[in-house]
Amino acid sequence: MTDVRAATGPAAPPDIEITGTAQHRAWQERQLPPVEQLAPDLWSIPVHIPHNPLRYVSVYAFAGPAGLTLIDAGWDSDEGWDALQAGLDGIGGAVAQVRGVLVTHAHFDHIGLARRVREVSGAWVALHPADAAVVSRPDFRDAHLAVATQARWLQAQGAPADEAAAVVGTPEQYAAFTTMALADRLLRHGELADVPGWTLRAIHTPGHTPGHLCFLDERTGLLFSGDHVLPRISPNISADRASDPDPLGDYLAALQDIRSLDVREVLPAHEWRFRGLQARVDQLTAHHEARLAELLVAVRTNPGGVPWDLAGLLTWSRPWDQYDGHMRIFAVTETLAHLRQLLTRGLIVASEGPVPTYTAV
Numbered sequence: 001m002t003d004v005r006a007a008t009g010p011a012a013p014p015d016i017e018i019t020g021t022a023q024h025r026a027w028q029e030r031q032l033p034p035v036e037q038l039a040p041d042l043w044s045i046p047v048h049i050p051h052n053p054l055r056y057v058s059v060y061a062f063a064g065p066a067g068l069t070l071i072d073a074g075w076d077s078d079e080g081w082d083a084l085q086a087g088l089d090g091i092g093g094a095v096a097q098v099r100g101v102l103v104t105h106a107h108f109d110h111i112g113l114a115r116r117v118r119e120v121s122g123a124w125v126a127l128h129p130a131d132a133a134v135v136s137r138p139d140f141r142d143a144h145l146a147v148a149t150q151a152r153w154l155q156a157q158g159a160p161a162d163e164a165a166a167v168v169g170t171p172e173q174y175a176a177f178t179t180m181a182l183a184d185r186l187l188r189h190g191e192l193a194d195v196p197g198w199t200l201r202a203i204h205t206p207g208h209t210p211g212h213l214c215f216l217d218e219r220t221g222l223l224f225s226g227d228h229v230l231p232r233i234s235p236n237i238s239a240d241r242a243s244d245p246d247p248l249g250d251y252l253a254a255l256q257d258i259r260s261l262d263v264r265e266v267l268p269a270h271e272w273r274f275r276g277l278q279a280r281v282d283q284l285t286a287h288h289e290a291r292l293a294e295l296l297v298a299v300r301t302n303p304g305g306v307p308w309d310l311a312g313l314l315t316w317s318r319p320w321d322q323y324d325g326h327m328r329i330f331a332v333t334e335t336l337a338h339l340r341q342l343l344t345r346g347l348i349v350a351s352e353g354p355v356p357t358y359t360a361v
């Protein structure tokens with residue numbers, strides 16, 4: 001007897017299918033997508049992100065008798081504030097009716113406008129404890145301290161002092177980010193979010209940030225994935241001054257955690273809605289495995305390298321010398337995340353000291 005299944009391996013997961021077709025069409029036409037009604041009491045509202053290739057955040061608004069509950073709020077800018085107000089207006093609501101904001105993670109394009117929403121409506125702001133702790137840190141609330149800490153941190157990754165200072169920028173440039181809303185409520189893994197009429201289970205999915213949350217509605221199988229899983233781009237996974245020691249290890253584990261969930265459709269915070277979570281998880285996993293392999297080769301050929309230099313040896317979406325400012329910081333923090341995972345796997349070792357160097361075993 002031949003076991004056909006054993007011979008052919010498990011069936012491949014179903015392909016990815018774009019369900020947010022209006023969002024996808026708008027992307028190709030370089031327009032903002034429309035506000036869309038996704039259920040009798042659920043809408044997606046695009047909120048523009050200025051000067052950012054992601055273009056917009058999809059804010060999800062749930063309407064109930066007690067008012068509106070949001071997942072994420074958008075980047076804090078006047079243009080974004082207008083877009084959020086107009087979007088809520090268009091569905092027959094208003095910012096003043098918002099009773100709560102569930103924040104997938106404490107990045108400015110998600111939490112930024114939560115502060116203004118709370119000022120207008122008195123809404124609560126809910127975060128996972130790990131991200132709540134990050135936004136309350138002194139080196140995130142004080143612009144001078146933030147810039148100095150970040151520059152020092154980059155020097156510890158091998159950046160020359162003048163280049164570190166140049167890419168970090170000035171306290172004035174950082175000041176807006178110190179206004180992020182502190183949490184009124186904490187949401188832990190497995191807890192039900194306070195959205196009347198919905199059974200939104202919080203799923204801790206660390207990696208993109210230490211306290212990233214996805215929300216799974218157990219009734220409909222809708223997964224609000226934040227930035228954990230996006231249909232086109234691979235979310236930035238950074239080892240930085242606020243991350244856990246091995247954020248890529250956390251991320252890869254959290255991808256496997258959601259892969260087995262019963263998900264009908266993925267509602268991400270950027271780009272477009274889609275089906276085929278398992279296939280997308282497999283693509284993202286393969287992307288990082290390829291990146292790890294590429295970095296291991298770079299470390300082997302450059303023993304004693306530092307993240308600041310190793311980052312420049314990897315393949316990026318544009319030539320390395322065009323990476324400046326925050327792009328370069330992201331590249332270095334992402335390289336360090338992959339180095340930390342290679343360390344966890346025992347494939348490389350790090351030296352002791354203020355500027356650790358990395359060598360293959």
Ligand SMILES: [Zn+2]
Binds near residue numbers: 107109110227269270
């Ligand atoms: Zn984002």
